[in-house]
Amino acid sequence: xxxxxxxxxxxxxxxxxxxxxxxxxxxxxxxxxxxxxxxxxxxxxxxxxxxxxxxxxxxxxxxxxxxxxxxxxxxxxxxxxxxxxxx
Numbered sequence: 001x002x003x004x005x006x007x008x009x010x011x012x013x014x015x016x017x018x019x020x021x022x023x024x025x026x027x028x029x030x031x032x033x034x035x036x037x038x039x040x041x042x043x044x045x046x047x048x049x050x051x052x053x054x055x056x057x058x059x060x061x062x063x064x065x066x067x068x069x070x071x072x073x074x075x076x077x078x079x080x081x082x083x084x085x086x087x
Contacts (some may be wrong), residue, residue: 033086040070042070044072047074048074050075052072052074054071056071057068066080066084067083069082070082
């Protein structure tokens with residue numbers, strides 16, 4: 001019985017590792033914002049350094065909440081910051 005439990009645990013660990021490897025790495029979740037301008041300020045602060053704003057979109061998520069998706073170019077990489085609107 002312990003051998004079977006080890007095999008199941010090893011399988012679950014391997015599956016979790018694969019899920020984490022293929023998760024989108026460019027998405028960052030950050031603090032809440034009152035409006036788009038504040039969301040951009042938060043994202044620029046989080047990205048640090050020399051950053052360029054590419055776009056900002058207001059998105060309604062599956063729970064009915066509003067999220068600002070701020071796309072920033074930083075150090076040659078595009079990152080998307082998903083910042084929830086404060087309530």
